[in-house]
Amino acid sequence: MLAVFKRELKAYFASPTGYIFMGFFLLICGIFFAFSNLLTARPDYISVLSSITFVFLIVVPVLTMRLMSEESRQKTDQLLLTSPLSVTGIVLGKYFAAVAVFLLTLLITCLYPVILSFFGTIAVWEIVGGYIGFFLLGAAFISIGLFISSLTDNQVIAAVVTFSALLFIWILDWVIQGLPTDRISGIVFACALAVGVAALVYFSTRNIFVSVAIAVVGFGIIAGIYFSNEYFFDGFIVKVFEWFSLLKRYEKFMMGILSLSPIVYYITFSAVFLFLTVRVIEKRRWS
């Protein structure tokens, strides 16, 4: 893992990618910092971190597009897979290399609050919390990019698909507001979820009995919840989407609260996508 990590980190700074990522990120961050803090003389730095989350849309694809696809294009993936390294080690090494470049960039932006502290008092802990959240959010987006990069052997496609996937996440956050919030739609949505899970199980195991049992248990749970708390399904669709939304969970950090649930969510989110990446490569190995 360490060997892969070092090699990838070197590759970032031997090619323009790393510099493009850092330069662009720092430019956007700098513009927002200048306009919302310096030129208005306000010490409130945490809002900068939350208003530049959109920058991930553009810079994450740049950072992750070549991670896996380049290997399969140059056919070096054969070498990697036949090396004594485990697939998990390879994926983790690449992932941490990308995260390290991102972390390095964030460290440079730590200069900004230091500049502010010359001219007034800053909320140190609030900013530390904001950075923790921002870093974990970025790491989660990078894991999405890594996964998409492993699906194709073309850098450009990987970048475009990653961009689209992230854009979809953003659009979903805007669309959430317009989703129906009444009780009936909430119950229908919950039932559809149960049916979906059952269908997935059926297609993967072809075992009709188990699938039907899962669907029935799901309906039973829904009915049970409904009769114990009739308000539970009001706005259920919105609640579910908000629960899964990466951006929604960032709000806690924005408010200046360090809370366990978004931290754990970002870490498990990244872990699931790393696992999926490993699965994809394993599959390619066997096919």
Added chain:
Amino acid sequence: MKKLHLKFDFRAIKESFRSKKFKYGGYATLMVAVVVAIAIIINLIVDQIPWELDLTQNQMYSLSEQTNKVLDNLKQDVKIIALYETGEEDKTVLEIIERYQKRSKRISYTVIDPERYPQLLTKYEKGGESLNAGSLIVESGDKFKVIDRYDLVNYTYNEYSGQWYAQSLAVEQRLTGAILYVTAEELPVVYTLVGHGEDSLPYDVRKQLELENYTIEDLNLVTQDSVPEKAHALLVLAPKRDITKEEEERIRKYLENQGRAIFFIQNLNGELPNFESLLKSYGVALQRVLVVEGDPNMHYPGNPLYIIPNMESHSILSPLKSGQMYVFAPHSQSIEVLEMKRRTLTIEPLLVTSDKAWAKTNLEAKTIEKEEQDLEGPFNIAVAITDKIYQDNETKETRVLVVANTNILNSRLVSQVPGNVNFLLNSLNWLRDREESISIRPKSLTTPRLRISAYQQLIFSGIVVVLIPLIVLASGLTVWLRRRHL
């Protein structure tokens, strides 16, 4: 040969069913599903762990000692209902309510969408006022209190821009006040004396008093033969005519039996002998003079009659000082502390003019300039009087506040000068030691600006916007060029 194919799992699965490895393929998908399910379950469990740190500088979401004490002593269940349309919730307010719930098992809270379930809220609508989104309802047993959304934030009026802006967050104050209200056995009643041309309390003051859980009732001492025993305090606001001997006796009797009263009183337009004899027995006298402030920092610019008096150190005034508020007292008289008074009396000055002030003794004078017969300052505009009497092994304490000004509570002033209403509220709290409502401070929402010059602004903006990205891109370019020529 570059073949572009995105391998989607789904197609791969379908193929794998036809292959010999269909079992393996099914197994792989199931494994992915199980991992995702485990991740979701972990997060659902973590959601139940109430581990949070408040990193904000002024502890925006943390509850004060007072609130915690109130919550720990709750004897009955309290329900908090927040009215928000789904997806439009105010995170900050809900965050604070959640802290209440975490602190006490007796607190439960729900969010109800007022647009969707108006029928659930009909019982909370008093006087046909419809409840708007963003308001909170606190309910316990058969008592409830509605907190309007605009009472959750204190707004101040900026005279320069002519705009109102949010100055501080009073969610905790209001919520704790409401919890005290719905759980209290009986609520403090402030009786306002009527029948002598007294001013009525302006709407803003009434509302503030109600927010602090006071009930306000009129008291006519001609028709009633005594001030009720349970009175929190008697409020006498700017009487124009004197009380009768009988009324004076009744007030005196009430005060002697641990009574509490606050007088806003002036006698410039006519003597009020019975009132004055009442005050005299508490060691003070109203001087029939008009106070003029000589220190330009202590009156409204351009009008030395519009006094902004000094605040002495007293528990009534310390919250005002820490909140950087001031009391504005136009056209004041002065209170003289008498030489001849009972030994049990303690008289503390509250609002005092500077020693550069003078007082016009000739009320017919055409000028407010200092003349020969005028008195020299400083003058007391408000005093707090305590009378402690030891009788039959118990202490009887009487407290009286006298303010030689009748304009402090006029409606135009109280809407613009928050210090004036707060002076009244703190005075009422002091009269009957209601400390729980004194010390919860609103959380400031304003941040001090940076002390940065225009030149520095431009220099640092240049550094972060141009210089830093340029260094990174330039080093990238050199690396790239060097590698091309390898």
